[in-house]
Amino acid sequence: xxxxxxxxxxxxxxxxxNFLLYTCGLPKWLTVTIECIGVGVGLLLAxxxxxxxxxxxxxxxxxxxxxxxxxxRVGPWGLFQSFADxxxxxxxxxxxxxxxxxxxxxLAPYLVIIASVIxxxxxxxxxxxxxxxxxxxxxxxxxxxSIGVLGILLAGWSSANKFTLIGAMRSGAxxxxxxxxxxxxxxxxxxxxxxxxxxxxVAEQENLWFIFKGHVPAVIAFVIYMxxxxxxxxxxxxxxxxxxSELTAGYHTEYSGIHFxxxxxxxxxNLFIVSGVASLMFFGGWMPLHFPGWDTFNHIMDYCPxxxxxxxxxxxxxxxxxxxxxxxxxxxxxxxxxxxWKYLLPINLANLVLMVLIIVFGWHIV
Amino acid sequence: MTxxxxxxxxxxxxxxxxxxxxxxxxxxxxxxxxxxxxxKSYNPQKGQPYECGIPTRGExxxxxxxxxYLFAILFLMFDVETVFLFPWAVKMKALGYEGLISIAVFFCxxxxxxxxxxxxxxxxxx
Numbered sequence: 001x002x003x004x005x006x007x008x009x010x011x012x013x014x015x016x017x018n019f020l021l022y023t024c025g026l027p028k029w030l031t032v033t034i035e036c037i038g039v040g041v042g043l044l045l046a047x048x049x050x051x052x053x054x055x056x057x058x059x060x061x062x063x064x065x066x067x068x069x070x071x072x073r074v075g076p077w078g079l080f081q082s083f084a085d086x087x088x089x090x091x092x093x094x095x096x097x098x099x100x101x102x103x104x105x106x107l108a109p110y111l112v113i114i115a116s117v118i119x120x121x122x123x124x125x126x127x128x129x130x131x132x133x134x135x136x137x138x139x140x141x142x143x144x145x146s147i148g149v150l151g152i153l154l155a156g157w158s159s160a161n162k163f164t165l166i167g168a169m170r171s172g173a174x175x176x177x178x179x180x181x182x183x184x185x186x187x188x189x190x191x192x193x194x195x196x197x198x199x200x201x202v203a204e205q206e207n208l209w210f211i212f213k214g215h216v217p218a219v220i221a222f223v224i225y226m227x228x229x230x231x232x233x234x235x236x237x238x239x240x241x242x243x244x245s246e247l248t249a250g251y252h253t254e255y256s257g258i259h260f261x262x263x264x265x266x267x268x269x270n271l272f273i274v275s276g277v278a279s280l281m282f283f284g285g286w287m288p289l290h291f292p293g294w295d296t297f298n299h300i301m302d303y304c305p306x307x308x309x310x311x312x313x314x315x316x317x318x319x320x321x322x323x324x325x326x327x328x329x330x331x332x333x334x335x336x337x338x339x340x341w342k343y344l345l346p347i348n349l350a351n352l353v354l355m356v357l358i359i360v361f362g363w364h365i366v
Numbered sequence: 367m368t369x370x371x372x373x374x375x376x377x378x379x380x381x382x383x384x385x386x387x388x389x390x391x392x393x394x395x396x397x398x399x400x401x402x403x404x405x406k407s408y409n410p411q412k413g414q415p416y417e418c419g420i421p422t423r424g425e426x427x428x429x430x431x432x433x434x435y436l437f438a439i440l441f442l443m444f445d446v447e448t449v450f451l452f453p454w455a456v457k458m459k460a461l462g463y464e465g466l467i468s469i470a471v472f473f474c475x476x477x478x479x480x481x482x483x484x485x486x487x488x489x490x491x492x
Contacts, residue, residue, distance in 0.1 A: 032380075039381065040388045047392065090400050098413035101427075114389035121385035132381050139452055140382075160426040161415040173434050176441045183448040191455040253416055258400040262393060334491035337437065341489045345444070349477060352451075359458065360466065 007305050010128030039131060047120055047269065052082035054268040057315070058322050065326045092257035097159075100254070104158035109255075109262035111151030116269045118144040123276040124202050124285040126307035137198035138190065141277065142183055145232075148266065149175045152241070155263070156251035167250030170333060171241030174231055177340040178238075181228035182274075184348040185221040188355045189281045192218070192364065202285035207292045209284040213365050217355040222282045224344055224351070226320065229274035231336070233267065236325035240333055271318055279313035286310040292366050436488055447476045 016038075020031045056071065056078065063070030071078030097105075121131040122141045134140050149172055156168020192214045193201045204210075211218050231238040242250035252263045279285060286306035290298045331339070358364050415422050454461065454469050483489060 036380065036384045040384050040391070043385060043388045044392055047388075090396070091403050091405075092400075093405050093407065094397075094400060095412050096406075096408060097415070098410075099415070099426075110390060110393050113393050114386055117389035117392070118382060118385045121381070121388075131385065132378055134378050157427065159415070161417060161422075162426050162428075163417060165426065165428075165430060169430055169434050173437045177437060180441060180444050180448070183445065187448055187451055187455055190452065191458055194456060194459060196452065196456055248416065248418060257404060258396050261396070337491050338489070341437075341440070342484070345480070349473075349480075353473075356458070356466070 007126070007302070008128045009126055009307075013128065043117065043121060043131065047117060048265075050272055051265045051268050052086060054272060054318070055082045055085070055264075057318070058268070058271075061319065061322050062326050065323070086261070089258055089261045094259060095256040097254060099160045101158035101160070104154045105254075108151045108155035108158065109259060111154065112148050112266045113262055115144055115146075115148035115151065116266045116273060118147075119273045120269060122198060123273065123310075124198050124280055125310055126286045126305065129286075129307065130199060133197060133199045135195075135197045135200075138186060138196050138201065138277075138280070141198075142179075142186065145270075145273070146175075146179060148270070149179075152251050155255065159251075159254035161254055163247045164251050164253050167241045167247045167253070171234060171251055173333075174238060174240060174336060175234070177337060178228040178231035178344075181224055181340060181344045181348055182232055184345070184352060185225040185228065186277070186281055188217060188221040188348070188352050189214070191352070191355050191359060198280060198285070201280060202287050205284035205287050207290055208366050209282065209287070209289070211282040214355065214358070215365060217351050217358060218282065220347070220351045221355070222278070224348055225278055225281070226317075228340075228344065229278065230321050230324050231340070233270045233274055233321070235267070235271065236321060237328035237331050238336060239325075239330060240336060271321060272314060275314040275317035275321065276310070278317050279310065283313050283317075433491060440483060440488060443479060444476070447472075 017031065017035065020026050020034060021028070026034075059081070060070045060078070071081035074080045074084050118132075119141050122133075122137055122144070124130045132140070152171045152175070153168050156164040156166075156171070159165075189210055190196055190201075192210055193204045195201060195204065205213070207213075211222055214221075230236045234241050241247070242252075247253070252260055255263065284290075286309050288298075288301035288304060288306070288309050290301060415426060450472065451469070454465060458465065
């Protein structure tokens with residue numbers, strides 16, 4: 001069957017590559033350099049625009065949940081509010097502090113941003129539109145996302161402020177604990193996929209998304225993943241590191257102007273990244289909704305471009321995480337750690353055994 | 367259905383480096399712009415740590431609760447477990463029952479470790 005819409009970004013990439021190599025006759029190293037710069041600029045734009053969009057997205061949702069309208073003044077439906085805020089934060093003074101550890105203080109935002117940009121580049125954006133595709137892709141993503149914790153710990157420690165220190169330590173304990181649950185629920189799905197490459201995981205879901213294919217254990221893993229991901233991003237009911245009423249602003253209290261903006265940016269991008277990983281592991285990444293045997297249905301679903309499928313899944317999953325934040329009250333630190341170590345971790349381990357049984361006996365669908 | 371890295375650049379570490387440099391560029395660029403257009407003024411009051419308006423007492427980079435370390439150690443144990451399980455998860459079907467039994471023994475040892483930590487009260491926040 002001939003697809004009516006050509007939905008494969010690698011066609012565009014090959015065209016650019018051939019144009020540079022053969023039409024312009026550039027040497028190989030120059031072509032690769034130009035392409036790398038192109039990838040970098042594209043990544044930077046996507047990162048910044050998505051972060052600005054997400055800030056507005058959360059503000060609008062939280063406003064509607066609280067029966068307000070949210071930002072409406074700047075542009076239609078307040079669309080340019082985030083741009084205005086970005087310019088405002090750029091013209092704010094970067095306060096020069098005494099007694100801080102200057103090197104670590106300056107290093108912390110770099111670590112936080114680098115961790116989220118690398119994770120951002122691993123996500124499967126669309127058919128052929130994926131920047132980094134290792135054979136250990138998802139493992140690389142987990143590894144890189146843990147660098148962010150280091151940035152937060154450094155920020156809290158180097159600020160020479162007791163509130164930031166407490167915030168950073170809480171954040172470290174929380175993110176490190178919940179990383180286990182994220183890792184184990186991803187591991188459960190890797191058992192089903194049989195590959196760690198991001199492209200491979202998406203390809204495995206061509207017939208059916210994993211949440212349907214793995215039925216019971218996949219659903220349990222998904223619920224655990226969503227709870228753990230909310231805690232990983234320091235959001236929602238798990239925002240202890242930034243508990244305003246106890247710790248001023250947590251680990252970034254001493255950061256001013258755009259320096260603070262970086263933490264803010266990374267927080268929203270991490271929200272996107274955890275939703276992206278959830279859509280990759282459970283909802284097929286960019287893969288349209290397919291059911292085995294429903295050929296006409298599958299063909300209709302293919303009309304929607306893969307990039308739109310991926311973004312829609314991310315927005316819906318992010319909506320759920322934002323919904324958590326504005327619905328549940330904040331946890332206490334002992335409850336938080338008990339939830340992870342006494343409930344989620346044992347359930348996750350049992351779920352892994354269940355998934356292995358299902359795969360060994362072939363009880364999964366398809 | 368070819369969804370490999372963009373432009374057919376085979377060298378994936380190179381693209382990871384590009385992503386890393388993009389992050390560095392983002393921070394450096396924004397800081398440079400902010401340095402150009404933001405006001406600068408110095409005042410000894412501004413240089414103080416902000417602890418809700420109360421003057422700071424004592425050393426701020428001080429000792430903190432040991433409980434955090436305990437959780438960090440527990441995390442290390444289980445994270446290394448996950449790292450060992452990942453390669454097995456990929457090759458699960460190829461390794462068959464032999465691999466399943468060996469990983470089950472490994473898994474049981476770690477569950478015993480969790481039960482031990484639980485019984486010892488390491489999971490309580492005191």
